[in-house]
Amino acid sequence: MELINALGTSLLSPRRVRAAAALGLLALGGAAPALAAITHRVTIQPIQVRRNDGTGAANAGRLLWEGYADKIWDQAGIDVEFLSWRTLDKTAFLSVDDLAEFTALTRGVGNQQNANANVINMYFVNSQYADPGEVVYGRAWPGANGIVISDPTFAFAGGVGRLDTLAHEIGHNLGLPHAGGALRLMADGNVRSIPGALGDIFPNGARMDQLIAGEITTAQASAFSIAVPTPGSLAMLGLSGLIAVRRRRG
Numbered sequence: 001m002e003l004i005n006a007l008g009t010s011l012l013s014p015r016r017v018r019a020a021a022a023l024g025l026l027a028l029g030g031a032a033p034a035l036a037a038i039t040h041r042v043t044i045q046p047i048q049v050r051r052n053d054g055t056g057a058a059n060a061g062r063l064l065w066e067g068y069a070d071k072i073w074d075q076a077g078i079d080v081e082f083l084s085w086r087t088l089d090k091t092a093f094l095s096v097d098d099l100a101e102f103t104a105l106t107r108g109v110g111n112q113q114n115a116n117a118n119v120i121n122m123y124f125v126n127s128q129y130a131d132p133g134e135v136v137y138g139r140a141w142p143g144a145n146g147i148v149i150s151d152p153t154f155a156f157a158g159g160v161g162r163l164d165t166l167a168h169e170i171g172h173n174l175g176l177p178h179a180g181g182a183l184r185l186m187a188d189g190n191v192r193s194i195p196g197a198l199g200d201i202f203p204n205g206a207r208m209d210q211l212i213a214g215e216i217t218t219a220q221a222s223a224f225s226i227a228v229p230t231p232g233s234l235a236m237l238g239l240s241g242l243i244a245v246r247r248r249r250g
């Protein structure tokens, strides 16, 4: 709409408005990399853990970095969608101390999980267990539902944040194990290059967070990846709509 306004009133014939709208789409497309067609959608239920009295929320800024997850998973034609926030007021889970507690949080009854089993539940906590000298930013069930993200993810790099951690953990739930070197999304956190901005992510800049063909096949086949209408079929709908209008005029 801004582009149409910038063109001025002299251009506002219906044909020119349609042309401007098309230009607007082109301008948006030009700013972004060549994107894959979206064929699947993965839906995430974010759940913010707080103390029993509702204070002391983890991920206080409620950061989800959806733009990062979308750009990374676009390589697989997967749109990542976050639902509205839920909160879980259980002090004990603010620090996830061992596998038993991780299991109890993600699989325990009544922990604000989404009723739809195909929606991934992503919990935000203060901290979680790690080997001595290590920090665990995120942890996920391989090929099954449940992710826990801890606050060091958001404090990383002086507060820039570990911008690909949520996308990486989603990959685990979609069935992907650790694999590859610094520029691969599913590389272990100890070896993965962490983007500092959207422009660092494949296919731009340093080309970080790459997915390979086998990973894409696995991720698309996951029960959490729901097929969506392709742009091709949407374009066909638009075309048939236009034909219908022309017929009515004629």
Ligand SMILES: [Zn+2]
Binding pocket: 168, 169, 172, 178, 187, 188, 189
């Ligand atoms: Zn991992």
